[in-house]
Amino acid sequence: MKSTGTILLGLTLGVCITNGFARFAYGLILPAMRADLGWSYTQAGWINTANALGYIVGAMLTLAIVQRVPAARIFQWGMAITVAFLIATALTQNYALLSAWRLLTGIGGAMAFIAGGALAAALHPDSQSRNALAIAIYYGVGGGLGMVLSGAALPWLFDHYPPSVWPLSWALMGGTSLLFLPLCLWAAQQLHPPVKPAATTTGRLPLGRMAAQILGYFCFGLGYIVYVTFLVAWMKRGFDTAALIAAVWVVMGLGIMASPFVWRPLLARYASGLPLACVMATMTAGALLPLAMPSALGLMLSAALFGVSVFMAPSAVTSFCRLNLPPQRWGRSVSLFTVVFAVGQTIGPIAAGALGDLTGDIGQSLAAGGAILALGAVIALAQRPLSA
Structure with a gap:
């Protein structure tokens, strides 16, 4: 096998594209698109809801074909789709087409993200510690890197040019993704990894005893996306300097990159809902800080807390499944959590946008998102180990 470091870099750049660019960077671009195209908050929220709908479709498609199609091929298809429609987003101002391109970007992103995780897990099959590190780098460093790169560049673009420059931001991310794409495809x-036949299991998942974890994770999907989508739009009310927006986004990205190493001991130790509750409590603090402390310091602390926790909720539920269920049920349980998360993530942007339009204050939407995260933390705290 070629250098595992170079292969891991290629996979990680895939997450940089699918999550950092294709999903999260919209929060940076939304204010310019809204100003140039005359959108309401609801219309702006729908664009990210369309992307989340695509994620549901892509996740279900991947789960349907992963037993028959090699993960490498799914990853390559997903990456090609994502990059193609990132670029396509720069080429139209038509609302229906933008919605369609965001939907297709979500489909490709889910395919690549899920299949890439399987590929990263196959890098070090004979070393559990190196395997865990590779997975942590794939999930954490990839998404964080995309936020650091987009956060370091796009706020300055919007500071120097009128809102109508927004297509260039998508073109820049699409062009950067094109440069990364050959290494991504090569790495896959x-x-x-072997294409395993579907496992035959007789028992059902103990959904009743998992209810607190499931509901808590739904609140995560519903709440986190509100912050990512509308934080910069809220900052336009008095904290919209390019330097501060860039700093907030970069700090959030660096927090994501550091998060696997911060939370790993807690995730491995507890089979209850405590890890998810702690992660969501940290996210709650990050989400509400800008409203409680509306200052540059409050925003920086908010970005750090949110960044260091947001990518760890999926890790918390994955760890919960592994510590509480037999191996033959891991796939089904993680798939269930994936769908629950995706549904919440789909509702969040358009509901938050509608609330912002109704109240005339997008800060109310940020507050609602933080409250939902707090509720999810309380619910998750009630989850007991399944063996208890």
């Missing part, structure tokens, strides 16, 4: 080609 080097890995050949």
